[in-house]
Amino acid sequence: MLTAKGAATRDRIVAAAAAEIRERGVGAVTLDDIGRRSGTGKSQLFHYFPEGKEQLLLAVAEREADRVIEDQEPQLGQLTTWEAWREWRDVVVEKYRRQGVNCPLGVLITEIGRHTPAAQAVTGKLLAQWQRRVQAGIEEMKAAGKIRAEVDPARASAALIASIQGGVVILMSSGSAKHLEYALDLCLDYLHGGVTAS
Amino acid sequence: MLTAKGAATRDRIVAAAAAEIRERGVGAVTLDDIGRRSGTGKSQLFHYFPEGKEQLLLAVAEREADRVIEDQEPQLGQLTTWEAWREWRDVVVEKYRRQGVNCPLGVLITEIGRHTPAAQAVTGKLLAQWQRRVQAGIEEMKAAGKIRAEVDPARASAALIASIQGGVVILMSSGSAKHLEYALDLCLDYLHGGVTAS
Numbered sequence: 001m002l003t004a005k006g007a008a009t010r011d012r013i014v015a016a017a018a019a020e021i022r023e024r025g026v027g028a029v030t031l032d033d034i035g036r037r038s039g040t041g042k043s044q045l046f047h048y049f050p051e052g053k054e055q056l057l058l059a060v061a062e063r064e065a066d067r068v069i070e071d072q073e074p075q076l077g078q079l080t081t082w083e084a085w086r087e088w089r090d091v092v093v094e095k096y097r098r099q100g101v102n103c104p105l106g107v108l109i110t111e112i113g114r115h116t117p118a119a120q121a122v123t124g125k126l127l128a129q130w131q132r133r134v135q136a137g138i139e140e141m142k143a144a145g146k147i148r149a150e151v152d153p154a155r156a157s158a159a160l161i162a163s164i165q166g167g168v169v170i171l172m173s174s175g176s177a178k179h180l181e182y183a184l185d186l187c188l189d190y191l192h193g194g195v196t197a198s
Numbered sequence: 199m200l201t202a203k204g205a206a207t208r209d210r211i212v213a214a215a216a217a218e219i220r221e222r223g224v225g226a227v228t229l230d231d232i233g234r235r236s237g238t239g240k241s242q243l244f245h246y247f248p249e250g251k252e253q254l255l256l257a258v259a260e261r262e263a264d265r266v267i268e269d270q271e272p273q274l275g276q277l278t279t280w281e282a283w284r285e286w287r288d289v290v291v292e293k294y295r296r297q298g299v300n301c302p303l304g305v306l307i308t309e310i311g312r313h314t315p316a317a318q319a320v321t322g323k324l325l326a327q328w329q330r331r332v333q334a335g336i337e338e339m340k341a342a343g344k345i346r347a348e349v350d351p352a353r354a355s356a357a358l359i360a361s362i363q364g365g366v367v368i369l370m371s372s373g374s375a376k377h378l379e380y381a382l383d384l385c386l387d388y389l390h391g392g393v394t395a396s
Contacts, residue, residue, distance in 0.1 A: 101313060114371065115299060123371050159384035162377040163357065166364025173312065173321050179360040186357035190388040 010048045013038045014059045021060060022104055026111045031056075058118050061108040065126040068105065069133075071095050076130075079137025082146070082192065089184045096168050097177045103168070131161045138191065147191055160187045208246045211236045212257045219258060220302055224309045229254075256316050259306040263324040266303065267331075269293050274328075277335025280344070280390065287382045294366050295375045301366070329359045336389065346392045358385045 002010060016038035020029045031053055035045055049055040069076065072095070075088035105126075112119040135157035141147040167180025200208060214236035218227045229251055233243055247253040267274065270293070273286035303324075310317040333355035339345040365378025 120371055127368065127372075155380040156384060158377050159361065159381040162364035162368055162381035163361045164364065165367050166360035166362065166381075169363050169367055170325065170360055173318055174325075179356050182353040183357040183360035183364075186354060186361075186385060186388055190384055190391070193388070193391050 006048075009040065009044065010059075013040055013045060013048060013056070014063050016040075017056055018060045018063055018104075021108070026057070026107055054112070057108055057112055058122070061105060061112060061119070061122045064105040064108060065122050068126060069129055076133050076137075079134070080140050080144070085137070085188055085191075089188060092164060092184065093177055093181055096171055096180060101172050101175060103172060106172075127161055127165075131157045134160050141191070148193070151191060156187070156191065160184075163187050204246075207238065207242065208257075211238055211243060211246060211254070212261050214238075215254055216258045216261055216302075219306070224255070224305055252310070255306055255310055256320070259303060259310060259317070259320045262303040262306060263320050266324055267327055274331050274335075277332070278338050278342070283335070283386055283389075287386060290362060290382065291375055291379055294369055294378060299370050299373060301370060304370075325359055325363075329355045332358050339389070345389055349389060354385070354389065358382075361385050 013034065017029070017034045020033050020037055024033075031042065031045055034040075034056070035042060045056075046052070049059070072088065072091055075084060075091050079085055079088060105122075109119045109123060112122075135153045138147060138151065138153040138156055142149065142151065142153065163183035163186070164180065167177070167183045170179040171177050211232065215227070215232045218231050218235055222231075229240065229243055232238075232254070233240060243254075244250070247257070270286065270289055273282060273289050277283055277286060303320075307317045307321060310320075333351045336345060336349065336351040336354055340347065340349065340351065361381035361384070362378065365375070365381045368377040369375050
């Protein structure tokens with residue numbers, strides 16, 4: 001358990017590492033660079049990250065995963081009207097359109113090793129958090145009679161998260177956000193279908 | 199333009215390279231291994247692939263991309279009844295469930311360089327072919343009155359392809375096919391919705 005001061009130092013190190021990696025790429029960044037940017041000595045770096053760069057990269061990946069959710073707030077946390085859903089849809093498309101072919105989290109996951117348990121834990125936790133919020137939105141809309149009773153919130157939210165992932169993967173290889181837009185639109189049309197209440 | 203005999207030799211080299219890579223991983227395979235397996239000398243290898251291993255890897259990637267489509271036939275080419283759509287859905291899920299976390303095409307694309315024009319041409323062509331077949335199926339179902347008039351075949355097929363991509367990406371990191379299944383089911387429910395003809 002870290003003290004408040006310890007947690008602040010650790011955060012500063014992770015933030016410095018994230019900034020260095022975003023600016024110069026994960027391959028080029030050394031612990032010395034991160035120490036310099038965060039104003040932290042080597043011994044302090046190893047105090048917080050005794051396993052070195054690998055462990056620090058994982059902390060940066062966790063931070064980038066948190067940002068994926070934060071970038072969709074406040075819309076993602078209040079999906080209670082169709083207007084809110086459409087706003088959220090636009091926020092997601094815009095975020096990934098701006099990001100283009102470079103995914104900061106994807107770079108880190110590749111570096112840590114896509115098939116390692118540590119990397120899988122980061123992506124697994126992110127997808128689960130994301131999906132839970134979408135599911136909560138579907139449940140609220142169902143309770144309000146705005147989504148028909150047959151829609152299964154758990155399945156529909158899983159499908160929606162998969163659609164976004166696929167749209168982003170295609171955006172990263174093609175440079176176009178069209179697939180992401182159409183995939184989100186189809187899911188929203190599906191959710192909206194068969195109910196006339198607005 | 200290759201003669202029939204030349205094309206056959208080239209195919210044999212590409213097939214040997216694909217088999218070596220599947221068995222031993224792209225990093226471990228040398229041109230010597232491929233020459234041995236295909237019964238081809240170095241000078242013949244360089245006759246067909248003057249730029250060496252890179253060029254051969256690209257040919258293997260094209261072959262693996264063709265297999266992605268072939269593995270979905272005959273179902274993908276005859277999406278004219280709801281039964282055919284459900285069969286195709288099961289074929290896709292089963293193919294990727296069997297494949298698990300290892301994507302032969304993904305490995306090659308990563309090796310060639312995800313952001314290179316050559317790699318992007320291979321994935322772009324595959325997605326376009328795949329999407330065209332799904333779109334043709336939606337158009338036939340619309341013409342037969344089995345899909346409602348408001349459904350846009352180009353957009354819906356793009357959304358479907360994105361959903362599959364996303365489901366497969368999640369399967370490759372989680373080991374579970376649930377997201378792929380729910381994403382396909384949502385799209386099929388969307389297509390099926392609002393029409394009572396079977």
